[in-house]
Amino acid sequence: MAAVLPSGGVSATPVAQRRSRTGYFLLLPGMAWLGIFFAIPFITLFVTSLQAPSPDAAGQFVPAFQVSNYAEAFLNYWPQFVRSLVYAGLATIFALLIGYPLAYFIAFRGGKWRGLLLVLVVAPTFASFLLRTYAWQTILSDNSPITQFLNFLHLLPDERILNTGIAVVAGLTYNFLPFMILPLYAALEKIDPRLIEAGSDLYASPVTTFRKVTWPLSLPGVVAGTLLTFIPAMGDYINAQLLGSTGDRMIGNAIQVNFIQFRDYPIASALSFILMAAILVLVFSYIRRAGTEDLV
Amino acid sequence: MRQVDDLRLDHLTKSFGEMTAVDDLSLTIPAGSFFALVGASGCGKTTTLRMVAGLEDPTSGRILIGDRDITGMRAYQRPVNTVFQSYALFPHLDIYENVAFGLRRRGIKDVKGPVESMLDLVELGPMARRKPSQLSGGQQQRVAVARALINEPEVLLLDEPLGALDLKLRRQMQIELKRIQTEVGTTFVHVTHDQEEAMTMADTVAVMNAGRIEQMGYPAEVYELPRTLFVANFLGQSNIISGAVAGSDGSMVTVSAHGAAFRLPGDRNSASGAAILVGVRPEKVTLLDAVDSARVPAPHNRVDGTVTDVSYTGVSTQYLVRTPWGQELTVFEQNDIVGDRAAVGDPVVMHWAVEHTFGLEP
Ligand SMILES: Nc1ncnc2c1ncn2[C@@H]1O[C@H](COP(=O)(O)OP(=O)(O)OP(=O)(O)O)[C@@H](O)[C@H]1O
Ligand SMILES: [Mg+2]
Numbered sequence: 145m146a147a148v149l150p151s152g153g154v155s156a157t158p159v160a161q162r163r164s165r166t167g168y169f170l171l172l173p174g175m176a177w178l179g180i181f182f183a184i185p186f187i188t189l190f191v192t193s194l195q196a197p198s199p200d201a202a203g204q205f206v207p208a209f210q211v212s213n214y215a216e217a218f219l220n221y222w223p224q225f226v227r228s229l230v231y232a233g234l235a236t237i238f239a240l241l242i243g244y245p246l247a248y249f250i251a252f253r254g255g256k257w258r259g260l261l262l263v264l265v266v267a268p269t270f271a272s273f274l275l276r277t278y279a280w281q282t283i284l285s286d287n288s289p290i291t292q293f294l295n296f297l298h299l300l301p302d303e304r305i306l307n308t309g310i311a312v313v314a315g316l317t318y319n320f321l322p323f324m325i326l327p328l329y330a331a332l333e334k335i336d337p338r339l340i341e342a343g344s345d346l347y348a349s350p351v352t353t354f355r356k357v358t359w360p361l362s363l364p365g366v367v368a369g370t371l372l373t374f375i376p377a378m379g380d381y382i383n384a385q386l387l388g389s390t391g392d393r394m395i396g397n398a399i400q401v402n403f404i405q406f407r408d409y410p411i412a413s414a415l416s417f418i419l420m421a422a423i424l425v426l427v428f429s430y431i432r433r434a435g436t437e438d439l440v
Numbered sequence: 441m442r443q444v445d446d447l448r449l450d451h452l453t454k455s456f457g458e459m460t461a462v463d464d465l466s467l468t469i470p471a472g473s474f475f476a477l478v479g480a481s482g483c484g485k486t487t488t489l490r491m492v493a494g495l496e497d498p499t500s501g502r503i504l505i506g507d508r509d510i511t512g513m514r515a516y517q518r519p520v521n522t523v524f525q526s527y528a529l530f531p532h533l534d535i536y537e538n539v540a541f542g543l544r545r546r547g548i549k550d551v552k553g554p555v556e557s558m559l560d561l562v563e564l565g566p567m568a569r570r571k572p573s574q575l576s577g578g579q580q581q582r583v584a585v586a587r588a589l590i591n592e593p594e595v596l597l598l599d600e601p602l603g604a605l606d607l608k609l610r611r612q613m614q615i616e617l618k619r620i621q622t623e624v625g626t627t628f629v630h631v632t633h634d635q636e637e638a639m640t641m642a643d644t645v646a647v648m649n650a651g652r653i654e655q656m657g658y659p660a661e662v663y664e665l666p667r668t669l670f671v672a673n674f675l676g677q678s679n680i681i682s683g684a685v686a687g688s689d690g691s692m693v694t695v696s697a698h699g700a701a702f703r704l705p706g707d708r709n710s711a712s713g714a715a716i717l718v719g720v721r722p723e724k725v726t727l728l729d730a731v732d733s734a735r736v737p738a739p740h741n742r743v744d745g746t747v748t749d750v751s752y753t754g755v756s757t758q759y760l761v762r763t764p765w766g767q768e769l770t771v772f773e774q775n776d777i778v779g780d781r782a783a784v785g786d787p788v789v790m791h792w793a794v795e796h797t798f799g800l801e802p
Contacts, residue, residue, distance in 0.1 A: 341495050342528040344515040346542035346587070353516075356541075360532045 193413035205410060217414040221398045225422070228394040231309065231384075232377035235316035239324040239373045240366065242317070247328035247365075248358075252337070265325050268318075277315055277386045284311050284387065307389040315383035323372040331365025332358075367434045375423055395419055445506025446471050447492070447595050447627055452501035454487050461487040463651035465501070469644070472625045474618065476638035476659075479648030480674065485631045486525060488648075489597045492629065493522045505594060516545075521588035525599040525631075527580050529572040535559070535583050536568040542591040558590045561616065577604040582613070589620060596621075598630045602637065610634075614641055635675055639663065647671045663721075667710045669800050672719050679725070679769045681718045681743075682802060685711070693799060698765035702741045702797060709799035717800040723772040724796040727759060730787035742791040745769065747782050757781060761790060 196208035218225070250261045268276060284291060284305040294300050305311045335358060343353035381396030395415065402412035447469040454462040462484040469475045477485050490496040492503055494515030502511045510518055521542065530538050539558055540551040559565045562582040572580055581604050588596060598617075602610050618641050621628050632638050638645050639659035646656035647670070655662055655671045666672035672680065683697025693709050695702045695718050702718045711717070720741075728735060736742050748768060749760035752775075759771040759782060771790060773781075782788055 336526075336528065338524060338526060338528040339530060341515070342522075342524060342530070343541075345493055345495065345520075345522045346591070347516050347545040348541075349514075349516055352545060356545075357530060 189413045189416060192409050193417055195410045203407060210410065213410045213414040214418065217411050218418060220411075221395065221415060224393055224395045224398045225418070227309075227392070228378050228396070228419075229422075231313050231316060231394060232374050232380075234313045235320065235377045236324075236370050236374040238313070238317040239321050240370060243321055243324035243328055243369065244362075244366075247325050247332055251329055251332035251335075262326075262329065265329075266322050269322055273319060274382060276319065277382050280311070280315050280318065281306060281386055284314065306387060307392075309388065309392045311387035312384050312392050312394070315387045316377045316380060319380075319383065320373040320377050323376070324369040327368035327372060328362065328365040331362045331368075335361050363434065367431065371427060371430075375427070378423055379419060445508070445594070447629070448502075448504040449488075449492070450502040450504065452488070452491060452503065453499045454484070454491060454496060455499045460651050462491070462498075465651070465653060467646065467653060467656065469627055469629060471506075471627055472621075473643045474621055474628045474630065474641055476642035476645045477629065477631045477648055478633070478635060478638045478645065478675065481633075483648045484651040485648060486599055489522065489599055489629065489631060492595065493520050493597055494518050495522075519594040520597060521591050521593040521595075522597045523584045523588045523599060523601040525603075527572075527584040529580055529583055529587070531572055534569050534571055535564060535575070538572065538583055539587050539590055541587060546591075554590055558586045561620075562586045562613075578606065578609055581605060585613070585617070592624050593626060595627045595629065598628060600631055600633060603633070610637075617641070639675075645675070647675055649674070665708055665798055666719070666800070669717060669802070672798075672800060677722055677770060678719045679722060680800070681763075681767065681769075683716055683718055685714045685716050692794070695799070698763070698767075700743060703739075703794050704741075704797035704799050705795060708795075708797065711799045711801045713801075715802045717802050719798045719800055720792050720796055722758075722770040723756075725769070725771045725790050725792045727761070727771050727773060727782055728789045728791065729782065730789055733789045736789060736791045739794055740791040741794060741797055742789055743769070744787070744789050747784050747786045747788055750781065750784055761788060 191207065192205070193213055194207075194209050194211065195205040195213075196210040198204035198206045246265070250258055250265075254261050282288065286304050286306060291300070291305050294305070295303055300310075302308050305314070339357055339361070340353055343357045344350070348356060379396050381394060381400050384392055384394040384397050385400075399412050399415045399419070402408045402415065406412075449465050449467050449469075452462055452465040453460065465488065477488070479485055487496060491498050494510070494513060494517075498511065502509055504510065505519065510520075530541065533541070536555055536559070540555045543551045543554060556565065556568075559568055562585060564579060564582055564586070567575060567579065572583065575583065581601060585598075585601050588598075601617075602613050605613060614637060617628070620626075630638070630642065642659055644656055645659045645662050647654045647662065649668075649670045654668045655666065662671065663675055666675065666678065669680065672678040681697050681702070683695040683702065685693060686696040686701070687694045688706065691706050692703050693706050693716075695704070695716055697718060704718065709716070718741075730744065733742075733744075743763050745761035745763045747759055748762045751758045754775070756772045756774055759773065760768045761771060762768055769790065
């Protein structure tokens with residue numbers, strides 16, 4: 145080992161320098177993974193989104209710079225965009241409303257059951273996404289007890305749940321709920337119970353203590369949870385396909401149909417890019433508004 | 441000064457399962473007094489404060505301020521504030537908002553004046569807009585004190601509030617706390633591990649052991665006349681010699697121990713039977729060279745011995761002296777003697793006034 149003793153001489157590589165280079169080597173697998181599975185498809189997709197139909201062969205596309213693909217994609221599918229936004233937004237709100245009390249309960253009242261309760265939260269994800277959504281087809285079907293009960297109360301405008309927007313939102317809420325609960329739990333669990341005691345010691349009622357102490361301290365979890373729910377829900381197509389009618393299709397369905405059925409690759413790629421851009425803009429403005437500078 | 445009432449604990453008990461953390465505690469803390477609670481770690485000090493604050497429900501017993509029974513009141517309804525042992529500052533709020541928290545919750549709109557003067561008081565004015573995580577431990581502690589004090593509660597509970605401060609700042613905060621306490625007339629209940637702090641600041645010191653108060657009173661009173669072995673050893677140091685009561689002539693008790701005889705005033709004896717522990721504080725003992733043993737005043741208690749250790753501590757010198765029966769006693773001498781100090785191996789004689797001797801139940 146050259147660097148052990150100072151008397152070792154000039155040829156020794158300083159330990160610090162060698163160590164920092166090791167750090168970069170550790171990045172290599174990750175960079176390679178990203179390069180192969182993210183950067184290359186990303187570029188291919190972008191190139192495809194600008195292609196034009198081949199003048200020679202029907203159904204073939206040639207490299208071009210046809211920006212009008214984007215306008216066409218948007219004009220044809222803007223209702224699906226809006227619907228995705230609304231459905232994903234609603235699902236996120238419902239997941240937050242259901243998930244927050246649940247995460248709060250597990251974090252503060254769970255005691256020794258915490259671990260088990262958390263396993264139960266993620267347990268549904270052990271079954272495949274598709275399978276669970278099929279199960280919801282049965283749960284929400286027209287002669288299921290739930291539908292019949294709600295009909296009995298005259299609460300359903302179409303007298304059914306399956307093949308309506310309600311079913312899609314319900315499915316999205318259910319499927320992404322664990323991604324809401326886990327970050328919420330992580331944030332709530334970190335809160336020192338003594339802070340809540342300090343709140344009540346300083347004349348804050350339980351409700352005020354929640355508003356002024358617990359809620360602000362759990363905000364990083366709320367931001368993370370809503371993002372982890374909203375982003376995949378926005379791009380989802382399984383729920384709309386299995387639980388909704390043709391009138392409830394989301395942007396994910398449009399992309400899927402264009403790729404698989406119509407084989408209109410430029411339009412499908414353009415839709416993907418519009419979706420990506422929309423999500424990015426939404427997420428950034430959301431994070432800025434949430435104002436959690438110590439989120440990352 | 442405003443009208444405040446005594447804080448009374450009435451047969452207060454708290455058990456955690458099998459463990460009794462606070463055991464049938466009854467005491468009255470006079471309004472506007474500075475009450476110090478000392479005791480070994482885990483003896484129930486924090487639990488007692490938490491019950492007064494309303495953060496822990498007593499298993500049995502009552503808590504009263506004057507004639508108002510506050511036992512059933514929720515924490516946020518009590519006229520009591522706490523400086524927590526772990527600060528518990530709100531990490532998402534800056535120092536200013538931490539200090540303003542209590543005032544805002546009580547609907548006080550104009551918080552600027554009080555908050556700024558409070559921050560000046562704890563010398564954190566320039567830090568007002570920092571977050572707690574950007575402060576040192578001692579600064580955080582001062583924020584915790586300011587956050588509680590600004591509410592001018594009837595009772596302020598301080599759970600080792602000065603533990604993280606350096607000596608200079610600690611003394612400064614002690615003086616400051618004492619001044620504020622006198623000024624606003626709040627009752628302070630102060631838990632500390634620093635006995636000197638307890639004795640210099642408090643009107644009343646209570647020594648707690650295993651969930652009970654062993655002894656309480658004026659600091660000097662408790663120090664000069666400990667009534668239990670725990671108090672004698674916990675509050676300051678004591679030399680304890682075990683013996684048996686040999687006789688009692690009116691106001692004096694005579695004890696024989698290891699072939700030596702000691703006398704102590706009857707009203708300084710807490711032992712009920714014949715077995716007794718004779719005690720004396722190390723600074724009450726005077727050391728003489730064995731050749732000068734004739735100079736020991738006749739009524740004094742005396743023990744011969746050999747010096748086994750000398751440690752010079754600046755203001756005083758601490759000696760360990762081995763008695764003929766092999767016990768080591770501690771002697772503190774002021775460093776005001778001219779000439780040679782006793783050295784290790786020197787034969788000496790220790791003596792002290794009968795009035796400084798106390799007797800304890802073994
Ligand atoms: N929530 C609790 N559950 C079970 N036991 C507890 C609980 N809180 C305190 N105790 C126990 O009660 C006893 C008294 O604790 P307490 O915190 O009052 O001690 P303390 O005198 O403040 O000690 P320290 O000086 O170390 O702060 C301890 O033995 C402790 O283990
Ligand atoms: Mg404590």
